Amino acid sequence: MKNKNELIAEISGLVEKSNTILILGHVSPDGDCFGSMAALGMEFIRKGKTVRCAAGDGLTYKYEFIRDYIEILSAEELYDLYKDTDFDLVITVDTADKYRVGSLLEKVFDRQKCSVAIDHHITNPCFSNVNWIEDRSSASELVYEYLVETGADISVRTANVLFAGIMTDTGNFTYSNTTSKTFEIAAELVKYGAETSFLAEEIDRKRTLGATLLVAHAIDTMTLHHDNRIAVMSVSYDEIYGCGALPEDCENLINFARDIDSVEIAVLIREINPLRHKVSLRSKKYADVAKFAACFGGGGHKHAAGCTLDGTTVEIKKKILEEAEKLI
Numbered sequence: 001m002k003n004k005n006e007l008i009a010e011i012s013g014l015v016e017k018s019n020t021i022l023i024l025g026h027v028s029p030d031g032d033c034f035g036s037m038a039a040l041g042m043e044f045i046r047k048g049k050t051v052r053c054a055a056g057d058g059l060t061y062k063y064e065f066i067r068d069y070i071e072i073l074s075a076e077e078l079y080d081l082y083k084d085t086d087f088d089l090v091i092t093v094d095t096a097d098k099y100r101v102g103s104l105l106e107k108v109f110d111r112q113k114c115s116v117a118i119d120h121h122i123t124n125p126c127f128s129n130v131n132w133i134e135d136r137s138s139a140s141e142l143v144y145e146y147l148v149e150t151g152a153d154i155s156v157r158t159a160n161v162l163f164a165g166i167m168t169d170t171g172n173f174t175y176s177n178t179t180s181k182t183f184e185i186a187a188e189l190v191k192y193g194a195e196t197s198f199l200a201e202e203i204d205r206k207r208t209l210g211a212t213l214l215v216a217h218a219i220d221t222m223t224l225h226h227d228n229r230i231a232v233m234s235v236s237y238d239e240i241y242g243c244g245a246l247p248e249d250c251e252n253l254i255n256f257a258r259d260i261d262s263v264e265i266a267v268l269i270r271e272i273n274p275l276r277h278k279v280s281l282r283s284k285k286y287a288d289v290a291k292f293a294a295c296f297g298g299g300g301h302k303h304a305a306g307c308t309l310d311g312t313t314v315e316i317k318k319k320i321l322e323e324a325e326k327l328i
């Protein structure tokens with residue numbers, strides 16, 4: 001297996017000889033996905049490359065500030081414009097499996113000849129030609145190391161997006177994936193000018209009225225099982241829009257279940273269509289939800305994972321509860 005320095009050298013060699021670079025992230029993109037995409041994208045543009053970035057529906061409300069830094073297209077926009085284009089290089093970031101880019105971007109990915117994956121999910125099956133997979137707090141940590149090793153210029157904008165990525169994937173430096181290295185990198189980013197209170201306000205605090213009402217609704221759907229050690233919430237599109245919220249406002253809903261003191265496993269079942277649902281899983285101490293999700297074709301980390309299942313909310317809830325109870 002190649003070591004980190006060899007991987008970074010190999011990736012930067014590929015970047016050097018590429019003129020056109022496509023950077024892709026996962027569906028329902030989060031702060032780490034946007035942060036690692038934007039940081040790499042800005043550096044490659046600075047080097048004179050032609051860069052396109054795409055993930056999900058493009059930038060979401062909390063990450064609007066990135067719009068001034070770099071363009072991040074939606075999967076649909078990228079597909080419409082570039083479905084027949086051969087890029088010199090495609091890089092996926094924060095994307096635990098090929099299908100996680102979504103069906104449209106997967107088609108674009110599949111036609112590219114040279115691919116790199118930079119990811120921090122150890123369940124990643126290494127679906128690219130070069131795979132830098134390391135068990136770290138966030139893909140943004142890896143991108144930071146890439147930029148430092150390759151002598152990149154780290155601007156305030158780069159520091160902001162990478163800090164945003166690390167901050168969101170570590171739950172503001174509180175989850176067990178936060179290491180001394182995470183704090184060291186965060187401190188370096190602050191030295192480079194990361195605007196931490198601005199980022200906290202934009203990403204953490206600012207919330208629309210609709211998103212606030214959705215929190216109340218999601219808590220209303222919560223059921224508790226097995227001595228209150230398992231909590232399950234569910235939301236449908238009708239409920240999301242009925243509250244005046246958007247699908248992206250589901251990003252942190254699961255924490256309201258996870259944070260209950262008695263809860264070990266928290267589950268959020270989110271509608272994709274009435275017969276297909278995204279399941280988010282969180283655990284606190286002992287349950288390995290990455291293995292749990294892998295049984296259903298998904299993946300992630302020990303304490304935060306997900307999968308997508310066919311069936312109605314009621315059917316999926318029954319199936320998930322049967323499995324979750326074995327871990328309790």
Ligand code: 5GP
Pocket residue numbers: 028094096097100121123279280281297298299300301304305306307308
């Ligand atoms: P979330 O519940 O916030 O969407 O995801 C939690 C963690 O699990 C993230 O690290 C995410 O990348 C991973 N994850 C979520 N859904 C899937 C999935 O369907 N497949 C894989 N491999 N990982 C997933």
Ligand code: MN
Pocket residue numbers: 032033094120137138139169
């Ligand atoms: Mn991540």
